Amino acid sequence: MLRPIGILGGMGPEATILLQRKLVEAVPVRDDRDHIPLLIDMNTQVPSRIAHLIEGSGEDPGPTLATMARRLQDAGAVALAMPCNTAHHYAKAITDAVNVPLLNMVDLAADHAAGxxxxxxxxxxxxxxxxxxxCLFETALQARGLSTVWSTDDDAMLAAIRAIKVDGQSDKARETLRASSKALVEAGADLQFVACSEFSLIADSVADDANAVDTVDLLVRAIVSFSQTGCNAS
Structure with a gap:
Protein backbone atom coordinates (compact mmCIF):
# COMPACT_ATOMS: atom_id res chain seq x y z
CA MET A 1 0.00 0.00 0.00
CA LEU A 2 1.04 3.58 -0.63
CA ARG A 3 1.95 5.41 2.55
CA PRO A 4 0.02 8.56 3.55
CA ILE A 5 1.88 11.87 3.61
CA GLY A 6 0.81 14.78 5.81
CA ILE A 7 0.80 18.25 4.25
CA LEU A 8 1.19 21.37 6.37
CA GLY A 9 -0.80 23.67 4.11
CA GLY A 10 -2.57 27.00 3.91
CA MET A 11 0.60 29.08 3.36
CA GLY A 12 -1.01 30.06 1.02
CA PRO A 13 -4.01 27.99 -0.03
CA GLU A 14 -3.29 28.17 -3.77
CA ALA A 15 0.23 26.88 -3.21
CA THR A 16 -1.17 23.91 -1.31
CA ILE A 17 -3.65 23.20 -4.09
CA LEU A 18 -0.81 23.50 -6.62
CA LEU A 19 1.16 20.84 -4.73
CA GLN A 20 -1.83 18.53 -4.71
CA ARG A 21 -2.42 19.03 -8.43
CA LYS A 22 1.23 18.36 -9.22
CA LEU A 23 1.05 15.17 -7.16
CA VAL A 24 -2.01 14.02 -9.08
CA GLU A 25 -0.18 14.66 -12.35
CA ALA A 26 3.08 13.03 -11.20
CA VAL A 27 1.79 9.48 -10.85
CA PRO A 28 0.55 7.24 -13.69
CA VAL A 29 -2.70 5.70 -12.51
CA ARG A 30 -5.33 3.16 -13.47
CA ASP A 31 -7.79 4.09 -10.73
CA ASP A 32 -8.05 6.21 -7.57
CA ARG A 33 -5.98 3.79 -5.48
CA ASP A 34 -2.85 4.56 -7.46
CA HIS A 35 -2.76 8.19 -6.29
CA ILE A 36 -0.62 9.27 -3.34
CA PRO A 37 -2.76 9.34 -0.15
CA LEU A 38 -2.58 12.79 1.43
CA LEU A 39 -3.65 14.18 4.79
CA ILE A 40 -3.87 17.94 4.25
CA ASP A 41 -4.10 20.46 7.07
CA MET A 42 -5.18 23.57 5.14
CA ASN A 43 -4.55 25.94 8.03
CA THR A 44 -4.93 29.51 6.76
CA GLN A 45 -4.52 30.76 10.34
CA VAL A 46 -0.78 30.06 10.63
CA PRO A 47 0.76 33.34 11.84
CA SER A 48 2.37 35.43 9.12
CA ARG A 49 5.93 34.42 8.39
CA ILE A 50 6.60 37.85 6.87
CA ALA A 51 5.28 39.67 9.95
CA HIS A 52 7.46 37.55 12.22
CA LEU A 53 10.65 37.50 10.16
CA ILE A 54 10.64 40.85 8.35
CA GLU A 55 8.45 43.20 10.33
CA GLY A 56 9.45 41.78 13.72
CA SER A 57 5.99 42.30 15.12
CA GLY A 58 4.17 39.07 14.37
CA GLU A 59 3.51 35.94 16.37
CA ASP A 60 5.95 33.03 16.09
CA PRO A 61 4.44 30.48 13.65
CA GLY A 62 6.50 27.64 15.14
CA PRO A 63 4.01 26.49 17.82
CA THR A 64 1.14 26.47 15.33
CA LEU A 65 3.17 24.43 12.84
CA ALA A 66 4.16 22.01 15.61
CA THR A 67 0.49 21.51 16.50
CA MET A 68 -0.33 20.86 12.86
CA ALA A 69 2.50 18.33 12.62
CA ARG A 70 1.27 16.42 15.67
CA ARG A 71 -2.27 16.45 14.29
CA LEU A 72 -1.12 14.99 10.98
CA GLN A 73 1.03 12.34 12.67
CA ASP A 74 -1.88 11.36 14.92
CA ALA A 75 -4.06 11.06 11.79
CA GLY A 76 -1.66 8.51 10.33
CA ALA A 77 0.89 10.44 8.27
CA VAL A 78 4.21 8.60 7.95
CA ALA A 79 6.04 11.70 6.72
CA LEU A 80 5.34 15.42 6.50
CA ALA A 81 5.77 17.99 3.75
CA MET A 82 5.23 21.73 3.62
CA PRO A 83 4.92 23.67 0.34
CA CYS A 84 6.12 26.96 1.83
CA ASN A 85 9.82 27.75 1.56
CA THR A 86 9.78 30.55 4.16
CA ALA A 87 8.09 28.34 6.75
CA HIS A 88 11.08 26.00 6.65
CA HIS A 89 12.76 28.48 8.99
CA TYR A 90 10.57 26.76 11.62
CA ALA A 91 11.45 23.21 10.54
CA LYS A 92 13.00 22.37 13.92
CA ALA A 93 9.75 23.22 15.71
CA ILE A 94 8.03 20.72 13.43
CA THR A 95 10.57 17.91 13.70
CA ASP A 96 10.86 18.32 17.48
CA ALA A 97 7.10 17.82 17.79
CA VAL A 98 6.85 14.48 15.96
CA ASN A 99 8.74 11.27 15.30
CA VAL A 100 8.02 11.10 11.56
CA PRO A 101 10.35 12.79 9.06
CA LEU A 102 9.83 16.16 7.41
CA LEU A 103 10.64 16.08 3.70
CA ASN A 104 12.61 19.31 3.88
CA MET A 105 12.24 21.32 0.69
CA VAL A 106 15.37 23.41 1.31
CA ASP A 107 17.56 20.34 1.79
CA LEU A 108 16.01 18.69 -1.27
CA ALA A 109 16.82 21.77 -3.33
CA ALA A 110 20.38 21.99 -2.04
CA ASP A 111 20.96 18.30 -2.79
CA HIS A 112 19.60 18.82 -6.30
CA ALA A 113 21.94 21.78 -6.86
CA ALA A 114 24.94 19.84 -5.60
CA GLY A 115 24.13 16.91 -7.86
CA CYS A 135 19.92 32.32 5.34
CA LEU A 136 18.05 29.04 4.80
CA PHE A 137 19.43 28.46 1.33
CA GLU A 138 22.87 29.95 1.97
CA THR A 139 23.44 27.60 4.89
CA ALA A 140 22.33 24.51 2.98
CA LEU A 141 24.16 25.43 -0.22
CA GLN A 142 27.40 26.52 1.47
CA ALA A 143 27.52 23.16 3.25
CA ARG A 144 27.61 21.59 -0.21
CA GLY A 145 30.26 23.92 -1.62
CA LEU A 146 27.89 26.18 -3.56
CA SER A 147 27.41 29.94 -3.58
CA THR A 148 24.18 31.92 -3.68
CA VAL A 149 22.96 35.07 -5.43
CA TRP A 150 19.70 36.91 -4.81
CA SER A 151 17.43 39.45 -6.40
CA THR A 152 18.40 42.90 -5.17
CA ASP A 153 14.87 44.36 -5.27
CA ASP A 154 13.31 43.08 -2.05
CA ASP A 155 10.40 45.51 -2.21
CA ALA A 156 9.33 44.40 -5.69
CA MET A 157 9.59 40.72 -4.82
CA LEU A 158 7.58 41.12 -1.62
CA ALA A 159 4.95 43.21 -3.41
CA ALA A 160 4.61 40.53 -6.10
CA ILE A 161 4.17 37.78 -3.51
CA ARG A 162 1.51 39.76 -1.66
CA ALA A 163 -0.27 40.58 -4.91
CA ILE A 164 -0.39 36.90 -5.91
CA LYS A 165 -1.84 35.98 -2.51
CA VAL A 166 -4.61 38.55 -2.97
CA ASP A 167 -5.30 38.63 -6.72
CA GLY A 168 -3.66 35.48 -8.08
CA GLN A 169 -1.50 35.54 -11.18
CA SER A 170 -0.95 38.93 -12.80
CA ASP A 171 1.14 40.46 -15.56
CA LYS A 172 2.91 42.71 -13.06
CA ALA A 173 3.94 39.78 -10.86
CA ARG A 174 5.15 37.91 -13.91
CA GLU A 175 7.21 40.93 -15.00
CA THR A 176 8.78 41.15 -11.54
CA LEU A 177 9.73 37.48 -11.56
CA ARG A 178 11.09 37.64 -15.10
CA ALA A 179 13.20 40.74 -14.34
CA SER A 180 14.60 39.17 -11.18
CA SER A 181 15.38 35.93 -12.99
CA LYS A 182 17.15 37.83 -15.77
CA ALA A 183 19.21 39.70 -13.16
CA LEU A 184 20.28 36.40 -11.60
CA VAL A 185 21.44 35.12 -14.99
CA GLU A 186 23.49 38.29 -15.40
CA ALA A 187 24.88 37.83 -11.87
CA GLY A 188 26.29 34.44 -12.87
CA ALA A 189 23.72 31.98 -11.53
CA ASP A 190 24.27 28.54 -13.08
CA LEU A 191 20.94 27.33 -11.66
CA GLN A 192 17.91 29.15 -10.29
CA PHE A 193 15.40 28.03 -7.71
CA VAL A 194 11.82 29.25 -7.81
CA ALA A 195 11.74 29.19 -4.02
CA CYS A 196 8.46 30.82 -3.11
CA SER A 197 5.31 28.81 -3.64
CA GLU A 198 3.47 31.94 -4.79
CA PHE A 199 6.07 32.24 -7.54
CA SER A 200 5.52 28.56 -8.26
CA LEU A 201 2.12 29.61 -9.61
CA ILE A 202 3.91 31.69 -12.27
CA ALA A 203 7.11 29.66 -12.59
CA ASP A 204 6.84 29.73 -16.38
CA SER A 205 7.70 33.45 -16.24
CA VAL A 206 11.41 33.05 -15.45
CA ALA A 207 13.92 34.41 -17.96
CA ASP A 208 14.09 32.45 -21.21
CA ASP A 209 17.79 31.64 -20.72
CA ALA A 210 17.48 30.69 -17.05
CA ASN A 211 18.21 27.14 -15.92
CA ALA A 212 15.41 27.09 -13.35
CA VAL A 213 13.86 24.49 -11.06
CA ASP A 214 10.77 24.91 -8.90
CA THR A 215 11.37 23.69 -5.34
CA VAL A 216 7.74 22.49 -5.22
CA ASP A 217 8.55 20.10 -8.07
CA LEU A 218 11.46 18.69 -6.06
CA LEU A 219 9.13 18.23 -3.11
CA VAL A 220 6.63 16.41 -5.32
CA ARG A 221 9.30 13.92 -6.37
CA ALA A 222 10.28 13.31 -2.74
CA ILE A 223 6.67 12.79 -1.65
CA VAL A 224 6.01 10.28 -4.43
CA SER A 225 9.22 8.41 -3.69
CA PHE A 226 8.62 8.26 0.06
CA SER A 227 4.99 7.20 -0.28
CA GLN A 228 5.85 4.48 -2.76
CA THR A 229 8.78 3.07 -0.75
CA GLY A 230 7.83 -0.32 0.58
CA CYS A 231 4.38 -0.12 -1.02
CA ASN A 232 4.65 -3.73 -2.13
CA ALA A 233 5.57 -5.00 1.32
CA SER A 234 2.02 -5.66 2.47
Missing part, protein backbone atom coordinates in the same frame (compact mmCIF):
# COMPACT_ATOMS: atom_id res chain seq x y z
CA UNK A 116 23.54 19.16 -10.85
CA UNK A 117 26.38 21.67 -10.49
CA UNK A 118 28.95 20.11 -8.20
CA UNK A 119 31.16 22.20 -5.89
CA UNK A 120 31.79 25.75 -7.00
CA UNK A 121 28.43 26.23 -8.68
CA UNK A 122 26.35 29.36 -8.17
CA UNK A 123 22.63 29.20 -7.38
CA UNK A 124 20.21 32.09 -7.81
CA UNK A 125 17.19 32.13 -5.51
CA UNK A 126 13.83 33.64 -6.45
CA UNK A 127 12.09 33.93 -3.10
CA UNK A 128 10.65 36.13 -0.39
CA UNK A 129 13.10 38.51 1.31
CA UNK A 130 12.24 36.59 4.48
CA UNK A 131 13.92 33.50 3.01
CA UNK A 132 17.07 35.50 2.29
CA UNK A 133 17.14 37.00 5.77
CA UNK A 134 16.96 33.60 7.44
Missing amino acids: TLGKGGCVGVLASPAVRRT
Whole structure:
Protein backbone atom coordinates (compact mmCIF):
# COMPACT_ATOMS: atom_id res chain seq x y z
CA MET A 1 0.00 0.00 0.00
CA LEU A 2 1.04 3.58 -0.63
CA ARG A 3 1.95 5.41 2.55
CA PRO A 4 0.02 8.56 3.55
CA ILE A 5 1.88 11.87 3.61
CA GLY A 6 0.81 14.78 5.81
CA ILE A 7 0.80 18.25 4.25
CA LEU A 8 1.19 21.37 6.37
CA GLY A 9 -0.80 23.67 4.11
CA GLY A 10 -2.57 27.00 3.91
CA MET A 11 0.60 29.08 3.36
CA GLY A 12 -1.01 30.06 1.02
CA PRO A 13 -4.01 27.99 -0.03
CA GLU A 14 -3.29 28.17 -3.77
CA ALA A 15 0.23 26.88 -3.21
CA THR A 16 -1.17 23.91 -1.31
CA ILE A 17 -3.65 23.20 -4.09
CA LEU A 18 -0.81 23.50 -6.62
CA LEU A 19 1.16 20.84 -4.73
CA GLN A 20 -1.83 18.53 -4.71
CA ARG A 21 -2.42 19.03 -8.43
CA LYS A 22 1.23 18.36 -9.22
CA LEU A 23 1.05 15.17 -7.16
CA VAL A 24 -2.01 14.02 -9.08
CA GLU A 25 -0.18 14.66 -12.35
CA ALA A 26 3.08 13.03 -11.20
CA VAL A 27 1.79 9.48 -10.85
CA PRO A 28 0.55 7.24 -13.69
CA VAL A 29 -2.70 5.70 -12.51
CA ARG A 30 -5.33 3.16 -13.47
CA ASP A 31 -7.79 4.09 -10.73
CA ASP A 32 -8.05 6.21 -7.57
CA ARG A 33 -5.98 3.79 -5.48
CA ASP A 34 -2.85 4.56 -7.46
CA HIS A 35 -2.76 8.19 -6.29
CA ILE A 36 -0.62 9.27 -3.34
CA PRO A 37 -2.76 9.34 -0.15
CA LEU A 38 -2.58 12.79 1.43
CA LEU A 39 -3.65 14.18 4.79
CA ILE A 40 -3.87 17.94 4.25
CA ASP A 41 -4.10 20.46 7.07
CA MET A 42 -5.18 23.57 5.14
CA ASN A 43 -4.55 25.94 8.03
CA THR A 44 -4.93 29.51 6.76
CA GLN A 45 -4.52 30.76 10.34
CA VAL A 46 -0.78 30.06 10.63
CA PRO A 47 0.76 33.34 11.84
CA SER A 48 2.37 35.43 9.12
CA ARG A 49 5.93 34.42 8.39
CA ILE A 50 6.60 37.85 6.87
CA ALA A 51 5.28 39.67 9.95
CA HIS A 52 7.46 37.55 12.22
CA LEU A 53 10.65 37.50 10.16
CA ILE A 54 10.64 40.85 8.35
CA GLU A 55 8.45 43.20 10.33
CA GLY A 56 9.45 41.78 13.72
CA SER A 57 5.99 42.30 15.12
CA GLY A 58 4.17 39.07 14.37
CA GLU A 59 3.51 35.94 16.37
CA ASP A 60 5.95 33.03 16.09
CA PRO A 61 4.44 30.48 13.65
CA GLY A 62 6.50 27.64 15.14
CA PRO A 63 4.01 26.49 17.82
CA THR A 64 1.14 26.47 15.33
CA LEU A 65 3.17 24.43 12.84
CA ALA A 66 4.16 22.01 15.61
CA THR A 67 0.49 21.51 16.50
CA MET A 68 -0.33 20.86 12.86
CA ALA A 69 2.50 18.33 12.62
CA ARG A 70 1.27 16.42 15.67
CA ARG A 71 -2.27 16.45 14.29
CA LEU A 72 -1.12 14.99 10.98
CA GLN A 73 1.03 12.34 12.67
CA ASP A 74 -1.88 11.36 14.92
CA ALA A 75 -4.06 11.06 11.79
CA GLY A 76 -1.66 8.51 10.33
CA ALA A 77 0.89 10.44 8.27
CA VAL A 78 4.21 8.60 7.95
CA ALA A 79 6.04 11.70 6.72
CA LEU A 80 5.34 15.42 6.50
CA ALA A 81 5.77 17.99 3.75
CA MET A 82 5.23 21.73 3.62
CA PRO A 83 4.92 23.67 0.34
CA CYS A 84 6.12 26.96 1.83
CA ASN A 85 9.82 27.75 1.56
CA THR A 86 9.78 30.55 4.16
CA ALA A 87 8.09 28.34 6.75
CA HIS A 88 11.08 26.00 6.65
CA HIS A 89 12.76 28.48 8.99
CA TYR A 90 10.57 26.76 11.62
CA ALA A 91 11.45 23.21 10.54
CA LYS A 92 13.00 22.37 13.92
CA ALA A 93 9.75 23.22 15.71
CA ILE A 94 8.03 20.72 13.43
CA THR A 95 10.57 17.91 13.70
CA ASP A 96 10.86 18.32 17.48
CA ALA A 97 7.10 17.82 17.79
CA VAL A 98 6.85 14.48 15.96
CA ASN A 99 8.74 11.27 15.30
CA VAL A 100 8.02 11.10 11.56
CA PRO A 101 10.35 12.79 9.06
CA LEU A 102 9.83 16.16 7.41
CA LEU A 103 10.64 16.08 3.70
CA ASN A 104 12.61 19.31 3.88
CA MET A 105 12.24 21.32 0.69
CA VAL A 106 15.37 23.41 1.31
CA ASP A 107 17.56 20.34 1.79
CA LEU A 108 16.01 18.69 -1.27
CA ALA A 109 16.82 21.77 -3.33
CA ALA A 110 20.38 21.99 -2.04
CA ASP A 111 20.96 18.30 -2.79
CA HIS A 112 19.60 18.82 -6.30
CA ALA A 113 21.94 21.78 -6.86
CA ALA A 114 24.94 19.84 -5.60
CA GLY A 115 24.13 16.91 -7.86
CA THR A 116 23.54 19.16 -10.85
CA LEU A 117 26.38 21.67 -10.49
CA GLY A 118 28.95 20.11 -8.20
CA LYS A 119 31.16 22.20 -5.89
CA GLY A 120 31.79 25.75 -7.00
CA GLY A 121 28.43 26.23 -8.68
CA CYS A 122 26.35 29.36 -8.17
CA VAL A 123 22.63 29.20 -7.38
CA GLY A 124 20.21 32.09 -7.81
CA VAL A 125 17.19 32.13 -5.51
CA LEU A 126 13.83 33.64 -6.45
CA ALA A 127 12.09 33.93 -3.10
CA SER A 128 10.65 36.13 -0.39
CA PRO A 129 13.10 38.51 1.31
CA ALA A 130 12.24 36.59 4.48
CA VAL A 131 13.92 33.50 3.01
CA ARG A 132 17.07 35.50 2.29
CA ARG A 133 17.14 37.00 5.77
CA THR A 134 16.96 33.60 7.44
CA CYS A 135 19.92 32.32 5.34
CA LEU A 136 18.05 29.04 4.80
CA PHE A 137 19.43 28.46 1.33
CA GLU A 138 22.87 29.95 1.97
CA THR A 139 23.44 27.60 4.89
CA ALA A 140 22.33 24.51 2.98
CA LEU A 141 24.16 25.43 -0.22
CA GLN A 142 27.40 26.52 1.47
CA ALA A 143 27.52 23.16 3.25
CA ARG A 144 27.61 21.59 -0.21
CA GLY A 145 30.26 23.92 -1.62
CA LEU A 146 27.89 26.18 -3.56
CA SER A 147 27.41 29.94 -3.58
CA THR A 148 24.18 31.92 -3.68
CA VAL A 149 22.96 35.07 -5.43
CA TRP A 150 19.70 36.91 -4.81
CA SER A 151 17.43 39.45 -6.40
CA THR A 152 18.40 42.90 -5.17
CA ASP A 153 14.87 44.36 -5.27
CA ASP A 154 13.31 43.08 -2.05
CA ASP A 155 10.40 45.51 -2.21
CA ALA A 156 9.33 44.40 -5.69
CA MET A 157 9.59 40.72 -4.82
CA LEU A 158 7.58 41.12 -1.62
CA ALA A 159 4.95 43.21 -3.41
CA ALA A 160 4.61 40.53 -6.10
CA ILE A 161 4.17 37.78 -3.51
CA ARG A 162 1.51 39.76 -1.66
CA ALA A 163 -0.27 40.58 -4.91
CA ILE A 164 -0.39 36.90 -5.91
CA LYS A 165 -1.84 35.98 -2.51
CA VAL A 166 -4.61 38.55 -2.97
CA ASP A 167 -5.30 38.63 -6.72
CA GLY A 168 -3.66 35.48 -8.08
CA GLN A 169 -1.50 35.54 -11.18
CA SER A 170 -0.95 38.93 -12.80
CA ASP A 171 1.14 40.46 -15.56
CA LYS A 172 2.91 42.71 -13.06
CA ALA A 173 3.94 39.78 -10.86
CA ARG A 174 5.15 37.91 -13.91
CA GLU A 175 7.21 40.93 -15.00
CA THR A 176 8.78 41.15 -11.54
CA LEU A 177 9.73 37.48 -11.56
CA ARG A 178 11.09 37.64 -15.10
CA ALA A 179 13.20 40.74 -14.34
CA SER A 180 14.60 39.17 -11.18
CA SER A 181 15.38 35.93 -12.99
CA LYS A 182 17.15 37.83 -15.77
CA ALA A 183 19.21 39.70 -13.16
CA LEU A 184 20.28 36.40 -11.60
CA VAL A 185 21.44 35.12 -14.99
CA GLU A 186 23.49 38.29 -15.40
CA ALA A 187 24.88 37.83 -11.87
CA GLY A 188 26.29 34.44 -12.87
CA ALA A 189 23.72 31.98 -11.53
CA ASP A 190 24.27 28.54 -13.08
CA LEU A 191 20.94 27.33 -11.66
CA GLN A 192 17.91 29.15 -10.29
CA PHE A 193 15.40 28.03 -7.71
CA VAL A 194 11.82 29.25 -7.81
CA ALA A 195 11.74 29.19 -4.02
CA CYS A 196 8.46 30.82 -3.11
CA SER A 197 5.31 28.81 -3.64
CA GLU A 198 3.47 31.94 -4.79
CA PHE A 199 6.07 32.24 -7.54
CA SER A 200 5.52 28.56 -8.26
CA LEU A 201 2.12 29.61 -9.61
CA ILE A 202 3.91 31.69 -12.27
CA ALA A 203 7.11 29.66 -12.59
CA ASP A 204 6.84 29.73 -16.38
CA SER A 205 7.70 33.45 -16.24
CA VAL A 206 11.41 33.05 -15.45
CA ALA A 207 13.92 34.41 -17.96
CA ASP A 208 14.09 32.45 -21.21
CA ASP A 209 17.79 31.64 -20.72
CA ALA A 210 17.48 30.69 -17.05
CA ASN A 211 18.21 27.14 -15.92
CA ALA A 212 15.41 27.09 -13.35
CA VAL A 213 13.86 24.49 -11.06
CA ASP A 214 10.77 24.91 -8.90
CA THR A 215 11.37 23.69 -5.34
CA VAL A 216 7.74 22.49 -5.22
CA ASP A 217 8.55 20.10 -8.07
CA LEU A 218 11.46 18.69 -6.06
CA LEU A 219 9.13 18.23 -3.11
CA VAL A 220 6.63 16.41 -5.32
CA ARG A 221 9.30 13.92 -6.37
CA ALA A 222 10.28 13.31 -2.74
CA ILE A 223 6.67 12.79 -1.65
CA VAL A 224 6.01 10.28 -4.43
CA SER A 225 9.22 8.41 -3.69
CA PHE A 226 8.62 8.26 0.06
CA SER A 227 4.99 7.20 -0.28
CA GLN A 228 5.85 4.48 -2.76
CA THR A 229 8.78 3.07 -0.75
CA GLY A 230 7.83 -0.32 0.58
CA CYS A 231 4.38 -0.12 -1.02
CA ASN A 232 4.65 -3.73 -2.13
CA ALA A 233 5.57 -5.00 1.32
CA SER A 234 2.02 -5.66 2.47
